[in-house]
Structure formats: C-alpha cells, structure tokens
Amino acid sequence: MSKDKVQIFDTTLRDGEQVPGCKLDTEQKLIIAERLDNLGVDIIEAGFPISSPGDFASVSEIAKIVKNATVCGLTRAVKKDIEVAAEALKYAKKPRIHTGIGTSDSHIQHKFKSNREEVLERAVQAVSYAKTFVEDVEFYAEDAGRTDNEYLARVCEAVVEAGATVLNIPDTTGYCLPEEYGAKMKYLKENVKGIEKAILSCHCHNDLGLATANSISGVINGARQIECTINGIGERAGNTSLEEVVMILRQHPYLNLDTSINSRLLYSTSQMVSQKMGMPVQPNKAIVGSNAFAHSSGIHQDGVIKNRETYEIIDPEEVGVTESSIVLTARSGRAALAYRAKKVGYELTKVQLDEVYKEFLKFADRKKEIDDADIHEIVSSADVTIQS
Numbered sequence: 392m393s394k395d396k397v398q399i400f401d402t403t404l405r406d407g408e409q410v411p412g413c414k415l416d417t418e419q420k421l422i423i424a425e426r427l428d429n430l431g432v433d434i435i436e437a438g439f440p441i442s443s444p445g446d447f448a449s450v451s452e453i454a455k456i457v458k459n460a461t462v463c464g465l466t467r468a469v470k471k472d473i474e475v476a477a478e479a480l481k482y483a484k485k486p487r488i489h490t491g492i493g494t495s496d497s498h499i500q501h502k503f504k505s506n507r508e509e510v511l512e513r514a515v516q517a518v519s520y521a522k523t524f525v526e527d528v529e530f531y532a533e534d535a536g537r538t539d540n541e542y543l544a545r546v547c548e549a550v551v552e553a554g555a556t557v558l559n560i561p562d563t564t565g566y567c568l569p570e571e572y573g574a575k576m577k578y579l580k581e582n583v584k585g586i587e588k589a590i591l592s593c594h595c596h597n598d599l600g601l602a603t604a605n606s607i608s609g610v611i612n613g614a615r616q617i618e619c620t621i622n623g624i625g626e627r628a629g630n631t632s633l634e635e636v637v638m639i640l641r642q643h644p645y646l647n648l649d650t651s652i653n654s655r656l657l658y659s660t661s662q663m664v665s666q667k668m669g670m671p672v673q674p675n676k677a678i679v680g681s682n683a684f685a686h687s688s689g690i691h692q693d694g695v696i697k698n699r700e701t702y703e704i705i706d707p708e709e710v711g712v713t714e715s716s717i718v719l720t721a722r723s724g725r726a727a728l729a730y731r732a733k734k735v736g737y738e739l740t741k742v743q744l745d746e747v748y749k750e751f752l753k754f755a756d757r758k759k760e761i762d763d764a765d766i767h768e769i770v771s772s773a774d775v776t777i778q779s
C-alpha cells in the first residue's frame with residue numbers, strides 16, 4: 392500500500408534563526424538553503440521579509456537559487472508585509488506567502504485589543520490580499536494550541552473560502568498534550584467546510600518537550616505537513632526537530648506516512664547548521680547527537696557487539712553516521728575491550744584479555760574515557776606478550 396506523503400516545511404532560517412546568537416548573514420543562509428533543498432524538504436521558510444533589509448535580501452536571494460522546494464516568506468496580517476513578501480519572492484519557482492494572526496483570546500485581547508469577529512475579518516482580508524500575488528497561501532492561526540476549537544474552525548473555514556491552500560495550526564507556546572493537539576486536528580478535519588481544499592499543518596514549540604510528540608499526533612489525526620527545524624532550534628525551547636519526525640515516520644511504517652527526506656544527509660546537515668549558527672548539538676540529542684549511537688555500559692556493549700539490533704532501532708548509516716561507537720569507560724566489560732583492542736590491531740586470547748582487562752580497569756578508574764592511544768598503553772603495561 393502506498394504511503395501518504397507528509398510535507399516537510401523547514402523553518403530553520405525563520406523560526407530557527409530567531410534564537411538569540413544564531414543570526415546568519417545572507418551568504419550563510421544561501422548555503423543552508425541549498426543544503427535543505429538537497430535534503431529534500433518540500434518548503435523552505437526563508438525569512439520574514441519586512442523585518443529588516445537583510446532578511447528581505449536573504450529571502451530574495453534564496454528564492455533565486457532554490458531548485459526544487461517551495462520558498463516561503465512570513466508576514467503578519469498586514470498589507471505592507473504581504474506586498475514586501477511578494478516582492479522578495481518574485482523570483483521563486485514556487486513561491487508561498489505565509490500570513491496569519493493570533494486567534495487565542497489571550498492574543499485577541501492583549502495583543503490586538505480587539506474581538507473575535509474583527510480578527511476573523513483581518514484573517515480573511517490578509518489571505519485574499521496575499522492571493523492577489525501568489526497562488527500558494529498558507530494561513531497561520533497563531534496560538535491555535537490555546538484557541539477555542541469552535542472559533543478556530545470558523546476562522547479556518549473563512550480563510551479556506553478566501554483561498555488558503557495550507558492551514559497552519561501552531562502550538563505557539565508549546566502548551567498542548569499530544570492527545571489534545573491530535574484531537575484539535577481531528578476536530579478541524581471533521582468540522583471545517585471545504586477542508587479538502589487545504590492541507591493541515593503542525594507547527595509545534597517545545598516548551599514542555601512535546602513538540603515532536605505533538606507533531607506526530609497531528610499527522611496521525613489528519614495533518615499532512617510538519618513545520619520543523621534542523622536540530623529543533625527555535626524560540627525559547629525550540630521547534631519540532633526535523634530529524635526526529637522524519638525518522639519516527641520511517642521507523643513506524645504501519646502509520647503509512649512518509650516524507651521525501653534523504654535521511655542519509657541528516658547528520659551532516661545537523662553538523663553544518665550547528666557550526667554556522669554557533670549552536671552546539673546536545674550530546675544526547677535523538678538521531679544526531681554525538682551519543683545517539685554510542686554505547687558505554689558493559690551490558691549494552693556486549694549486546695551491540697553480538698547484534699546491533701539489541702540496543703539500536705536505527706542503522707546509523709541510515710542517518711549518515713558511519714558506525715555505532717563502543718565507548719570504553721570503567722563500566723565497560725571484556726567484550727567491549729576485546730572489540731576495541733581488535734580495531735587497533737590486538738587479537739587477544741581469553742587469558743590475555745583477562746590480564747589486559749585488569750590493567751584497563753585501573754586505567755579507566757583514573758580516566759573517564761579510554762581512547763585508542765590509551766589502549767596501546769594499557770596493552771603494553773599488562774603482563775602479557777602479544778603480537779600486534
């Protein structure tokens with residue numbers, strides 16, 4: 392049975408770049424945009440063109456060079472924003488304007504000092520105006536995670552009627568539980584007239600560590616686009632992590648959902664974005680962290696050496712990591728030591744291994760992690776004769 396495609400909307404260069412200290416210049420953005428295009432993302436959100444001349448220039452240059460993906464620019468529900476975004480996107484092969492407004496009562500009262508009817512009207516006007524420039528218009532209902540479902544459905548219905556092709560349902564504050572976010576998507580799918588003319592999109596923030604879980608719950612309940620960033624970077628605790636959602640869908644084929652991402656480029660893309668943004672990847676980060684395929688306890692190492700699948704659900708090569716690593720620490724056992732010793736040229740008999748292991752434990756209690764040079768030192772201090 393063929394799988395339903397989930398579009399990957401990458402917002403590393405817009406929501407991701409909003410992170411303090413992660414600012415990129417146009418040249419750096421162009422390099423990342425080209426890599427995202429090669430990675431296979433469907434949409435690149437290149438920036439917020441009205442926000443600064445630099446951002447305008449970046450969106451405009453990205454629009455010129457991207458070959459496959461749709462290039463998207465963010466706007467508020469403001470005429471001038473939309474005009475500037477349309478100008479920045481004029482050279483894109485596939486341009487998309489992403490416009491919207493806050494729909495939660497909190498945003499309506501405190502940000503706009505307005506009311507639901509006026510906000511609905513502004514939403515419709517923004518989409519209708521954007522439609523005069525481009526065919527592909529995505530509408531975001533900011534803070535949809537805390538927006539009353541009935542009102543949200545009314546707004547969605549009105550903007551679809553005005554021509555929106557994608558409905559972005561952001562959990563802007565990272566508040567929702569996966570069941571709640573999934574139920575919201577289901578509600579919209581069942582209650583918005585004309586919904587078949589638009590794609591529902593998940594845009595989740597990670598304030599409670601639930602961005603990935605919420606996005607997956609969203610697609611299980613009918614959404615067909617996920618908005619995400621490389622390494623999950625983004626405002627506050629970040630956005631949904633691209634590499635996580637891609638690999639979750641791939642590891643669970645019974646969901647019948649997949650993306651067009653070339654997963655073998657995930658690790659190198661993660662490294663590249665981390666370096667360009669000066670934002671380190673946490674070692675225990677799923678999929679792309681330096682420890683994601685590293686095994687350090689004796690029990691796990693013994694299992695992985697016998698058969699990788701005992702403790703690994705993903706073949707590291709699938710995400711562009713050359714191999715799993717067996718890290719030698721004082722918690723490692725003989726199997727791990729023999730494995731690493733063999734890699735640096737020592738084929739140890741059982742008796743030799745027992746002797747070398749005694750030496751190893753003394754060494755490992757002093758040093759956190761044993762490297763290849765240490766193995767040579769340990770073997771030469773052990774009371775054995777070994778041909779290397």
Ligand code: KIV
Binds near residue numbers: 533596
């Ligand atoms: O988190 C959010 O609501 C956003 C919108 C502007 C799409 O980033």
Ligand code: ZN
Binds near residue numbers: 594
């Ligand atoms: Zn966001």
